[in-house]
Amino acid sequence: MSPIMLHLLLIISLFIPSHTLTNHQPTSESFISILISQNGLNFVKDLLITKEISSLTPLQLPKIEKSARIPFVGNVDIVLSNITIYQINVTSSIVKTGETGVAIIASGTTCNLSMNWHYSYRTWLLVPIEISDSGHASVEVEGMDVGLTLGLENQRGSLKLSILECGCYVKDVSIMLDGGVSWLYQGVVDAFEGQIGFAVENAITQKLKEGVPKLDSFLQSLPKGISVDDIASLNVTFVNDPSLSNFSIGFEVNGLFTEKGKDAVLNSNQQSFQALVSCTNSSKMLGISLDDTVFNSASALYFNAEFMRWIVDKVPDQSLLNTAGWRFIVPQLYKKYPNDDMNLNITLSSPPVIRMSPHTIDATVYADLIIDVLEAGDVIPVACISLVISASGSVNILRNNLAGSMKLDEFTMSLKWSKIGNLRMYLIQPVMWTVIETVILPYANSHLGKGFPLPIIHGFTLQNAEIICSNARITVCSDVAFAEDFIQPLIYPTTKRCASDLLYRL
Ligand SMILES: *[C@@H]1O[C@H](CO)[C@@H](O)[C@H](O)[C@H]1NC(C)=O
Ligand SMILES: *[C@@H]1O[C@H](CO)[C@@H](O)[C@H](O)[C@H]1NC(C)=O
Ligand SMILES: *[C@@H]1O[C@H](CO)[C@@H](O)[C@H](O)[C@H]1NC(C)=O
Ligand SMILES: *[C@@H]1O[C@H](CO)[C@@H](O)[C@H](O)[C@H]1NC(C)=O
Ligand SMILES: *[C@@H]1O[C@H](CO)[C@@H](O)[C@H](O)[C@H]1NC(C)=O
Numbered sequence: 300m301s302p303i304m305l306h307l308l309l310i311i312s313l314f315i316p317s318h319t320l321t322n323h324q325p326t327s328e329s330f331i332s333i334l335i336s337q338n339g340l341n342f343v344k345d346l347l348i349t350k351e352i353s354s355l356t357p358l359q360l361p362k363i364e365k366s367a368r369i370p371f372v373g374n375v376d377i378v379l380s381n382i383t384i385y386q387i388n389v390t391s392s393i394v395k396t397g398e399t400g401v402a403i404i405a406s407g408t409t410c411n412l413s414m415n416w417h418y419s420y421r422t423w424l425l426v427p428i429e430i431s432d433s434g435h436a437s438v439e440v441e442g443m444d445v446g447l448t449l450g451l452e453n454q455r456g457s458l459k460l461s462i463l464e465c466g467c468y469v470k471d472v473s474i475m476l477d478g479g480v481s482w483l484y485q486g487v488v489d490a491f492e493g494q495i496g497f498a499v500e501n502a503i504t505q506k507l508k509e510g511v512p513k514l515d516s517f518l519q520s521l522p523k524g525i526s527v528d529d530i531a532s533l534n535v536t537f538v539n540d541p542s543l544s545n546f547s548i549g550f551e552v553n554g555l556f557t558e559k560g561k562d563a564v565l566n567s568n569q570q571s572f573q574a575l576v577s578c579t580n581s582s583k584m585l586g587i588s589l590d591d592t593v594f595n596s597a598s599a600l601y602f603n604a605e606f607m608r609w610i611v612d613k614v615p616d617q618s619l620l621n622t623a624g625w626r627f628i629v630p631q632l633y634k635k636y637p638n639d640d641m642n643l644n645i646t647l648s649s650p651p652v653i654r655m656s657p658h659t660i661d662a663t664v665y666a667d668l669i670i671d672v673l674e675a676g677d678v679i680p681v682a683c684i685s686l687v688i689s690a691s692g693s694v695n696i697l698r699n700n701l702a703g704s705m706k707l708d709e710f711t712m713s714l715k716w717s718k719i720g721n722l723r724m725y726l727i728q729p730v731m732w733t734v735i736e737t738v739i740l741p742y743a744n745s746h747l748g749k750g751f752p753l754p755i756i757h758g759f760t761l762q763n764a765e766i767i768c769s770n771a772r773i774t775v776c777s778d779v780a781f782a783e784d785f786i787q788p789l790i791y792p793t794t795k796r797c798a799s800d801l802l803y804r805l
């Protein structure tokens with residue numbers, strides 16, 4: 300096979316629909332989609348080639364034995380042993396996506412081999428005598444093309460990587476013997492060139508075929524949930540098959556927050572999210588698009604986990620938590636409970652609603668605030684105020700987390716019930732403002748500030764990330780870098796522990 304044929308075969312095979320991949324599952328719900336652009340694919344390819352190639356060497360080839368007929372000498376038995384490829388250099392490589400998979404082709408590859416040679420033959424000088432000699436040889440293989448076409452599909456929520464085609468073609472082999480006699484040189488070159496080339500082709504093809512299952516088991520071992528905190532994890536189960544286009548690969552993951560240790564929550568009434576990642580800067584390696592359903596699933600989860608209720612007994616202005624501080628605001632409270640400490644029991648009455656638009660991210664928070672008086676060890680609820688707080692937010696990237704912060708736009712309040720008569724709301728308003736600004740928002744921001752992890756394989760970090768807000772979604776467009784320390788285990792997870800430990804850890 301010629302190198303050009305190899306290229307064609309690999310690339311053409313990308314466009315022949317294979318039966319496994321056309322067997323599409325029904326489209327399921329996904330709320331985060333990830334797009335790896337051509338630049339991102341190149342980055343991953345270079346990473347794989349650099350590491351995969353260096354892990355190939357030293358590569359031992361099987362011994363080659365042959366009887367060669369050498370003019371004027373006769374039949375000579377030649378053995379090449381300890382054939383070792385000790386260096387492989389890749390001159391150029393490309394990665395190309397097609398409908399059915401991804402092809403990686405390394406061309407103009409050279410490799411250096413070392414080997415031992417040994418020959419023997421019988422000659423007649425009155426009696427038969429055996430003549431033999433041995434030595435060392437170095438071989439250079441040039442113009443080698445190596446190609447691999449990989450299929451990628453969704454198998455029960457994980458990515459399954461398989462080999463569609465794999466080939467290696469050697470153009471030129473040049474052999475240098477140290478020592479030996481001149482006829483031997485020609486004999487070895489004539490008799491072994493082809494066989495050495497063939498052995499190299501076989502060995503490399505074999506090695507690649509062994510490497511892909513390792514990469515596959517790495518992908519399959521990617522966890523289906525990323526831990527966010529003690530309560531929540533992000534469901535990163537792959538949904539649908541990867542969508543392969545000419546210059547990118549798209550993935551969809553479920554993307555909803557789920558409560559740790561709880562079974563799946565059915566989100567059957569969710570509107571379907573259209574997988575669409577559009578980065579204004581198409582040279583970014585990666586785009587991650589999050590539907591606002593993701594944020595609202597977080598909101599619902601923390602609400603249901605009763606995370607959104609708390610007792611405020613410390614405020615920056617502590618006089619606000621004593622009835623004396625309310626003497627002029629609610630005189631009847633002070634009259635009934637003079638100089639008693641108070642606390643505020645804040646409960647969200649429904650999950651905060653988050654809305655994205657090209658210019659803003661808005662959140663509406665519905666809360667009930669119960670004023671408790673603490674008297675002689677008793678907690679006496681005296682009034683309840685309903686608040687509707689409108690806040691606007693901004694998001695930022697903190698390492699691989701999408702973090703955010705909120706600021707107060709406005710709030711409205713109404714008296715829900717009272718055991719101390721009517722309250723003059725306009726007098727209470729500044730107090731509520733202080734509580735929202737100094738207690739509720741800082742509390743929310745301390746959580747939002749940490750953010751939650753984006754679905755990125757551990758070891759990779761976002762670089763020069765850009766955030767694009769649009770209707771009902773946020774898109775993060777970014778380059779990635781790879782921490783060198785993680786490379787070895789990424790490609791060759793030696794044990795199960797290693798693979799699962801490595802991934803998605805904060
Ligand atoms: C086989 O080749 C390797 C690499 O060139 C070398 O280190 C080793 O000593 C050789 N072994 C023998 C028995 O010649
Ligand atoms: C091959 O690669 C090695 C290490 O990556 C480098 O030291 C060497 O110079 C390269 N050789 C050629 C001929 O490019
Ligand atoms: C590999 O072989 C080429 C050609 O013989 C030579 O120039 C190069 O130095 C060799 N590389 C090593 C590391 O021996
Ligand atoms: C993708 O590439 C194939 C083969 O090169 C071509 O036939 C097809 O039109 C391309 N599709 C797009 C969307 O560019
Ligand atoms: C995670 O998402 C997958 C795919 O949508 C779904 O089948 C699974 O039930 C979800 N798991 C949880 C714990 O919600």
Ligand SMILES: *[C@@H]1O[C@H](CO)[C@@H](O)[C@H](O)[C@H]1NC(C)=O
Nearest residue numbers: 580581582583584763777778
């Ligand atoms: C697009 O992104 C690349 C890589 O992050 C960067 O080098 C380039 O300056 C960006 N271009 C624009 C117009 O922002």
Ligand SMILES: *[C@@H]1O[C@H](CO)[C@@H](O)[C@H](O)[C@H]1NC(C)=O
Nearest residue numbers: 610644645646667669671678
């Ligand atoms: C806070 O108020 C809720 C009702 O809104 C009540 O169920 C809960 O027991 C109160 N918590 C405390 C500690 O008083």
